[in-house]
Amino acid sequence: MKDNNQLILYSFRRCPYAIRARMALSLCNIEVQLREVVLRDKPPELLHSSPKGTVPVLLLGNGQVIEHSLDIMLWAIEHTAADSSLTLALDAQLELIELHDQSFKPLLDRYKYPERHLELSAQQHQYNAMYWLETHIITRLKEYTHLFGNHLSLADLAIVPFVRQCAAVDSAAFARSTSTALQHWLARLTESALFESVMSKYPQWRAGDPPIWFGGTSKPPL
Numbered sequence: 537m538k539d540n541n542q543l544i545l546y547s548f549r550r551c552p553y554a555i556r557a558r559m560a561l562s563l564c565n566i567e568v569q570l571r572e573v574v575l576r577d578k579p580p581e582l583l584h585s586s587p588k589g590t591v592p593v594l595l596l597g598n599g600q601v602i603e604h605s606l607d608i609m610l611w612a613i614e615h616t617a618a619d620s621s622l623t624l625a626l627d628a629q630l631e632l633i634e635l636h637d638q639s640f641k642p643l644l645d646r647y648k649y650p651e652r653h654l655e656l657s658a659q660q661h662q663y664n665a666m667y668w669l670e671t672h673i674i675t676r677l678k679e680y681t682h683l684f685g686n687h688l689s690l691a692d693l694a695i696v697p698f699v700r701q702c703a704a705v706d707s708a709a710f711a712r713s714t715s716t717a718l719q720h721w722l723a724r725l726t727e728s729a730l731f732e733s734v735m736s737k738y739p740q741w742r743a744g745d746p747p748i749w750f751g752g753t754s755k756p757p758l
């Protein structure tokens with residue numbers, strides 16, 4: 537999609553919410569000006585547009601501000617002729633994404649930082665995260681290559697950055713405690729050209745910098 541000179545994405549390379557938004561924008565071939573944010577040094581321009589101060593944030597040319605990653609993904613899909621299989625069974629996908637964001641993300645944070653959550657042992661936090669994956673993700677992958685069939689879906693894009701973080705906490709434990717179906721799914725998605733294309737490194741954005749264009753070249757999803 538061309539003529540997106542007015543689109544500005546505030547992003548942070550390693551943020552899983554920003555990764556899911558960048559994957560959707562890139563998959564939909566939507567070109568944006570990417571502004572790399574350092575979370576401890578947020579630019580006033582970001583806070584002016586979106587006082588809550590999280591990334592990703594997408595600014596549209598008409599002044600509209602899209603402040604949540606899932607809304608950016610849905611906007612990207614709606615505003616392009618993206619492969620409609622991404623949103624097949626959309627209500628069920630949104631339900632799983634919501635459940636993931638509400639219940640897996642806190643478990644993942646506890647697993648990543650057990651020293652901040654001493655109510656349980658590190659091992660129990662690990663068990664809880666893996667058990668959630670077993671219950672809600674691995675069961676789906678026993679039947680299909682992806683979460684909603686044998687094709688890429690919005691839910692795959694939305695959830696994979698968080699599972700990647702979970703695997704990175706202790707890769708040996710992840711390999712031991714999860715099924716090969718989940719490991720293959722994770723590898724297929726994170727080793728894809730699409731994923732690699734959204735993980736490029738950019739310098740911290742400052743007002744007046746020349747634009748960095750992102751997402752405009754269509755990538756094969758897998």
Ligand SMILES: N[C@@H](CCC(=O)N[C@@H](CS)C(=O)NCC(=O)O)C(=O)O
Nearest residue numbers: 551552553575590591592604605606
């Ligand atoms: N609900 C938001 C959550 C985004 C979010 O929490 N992003 C984190 C970075 S991964 C953030 O910006 N945190 C603000 C901070 O750490 O100051 C979304 O879906 O976009």
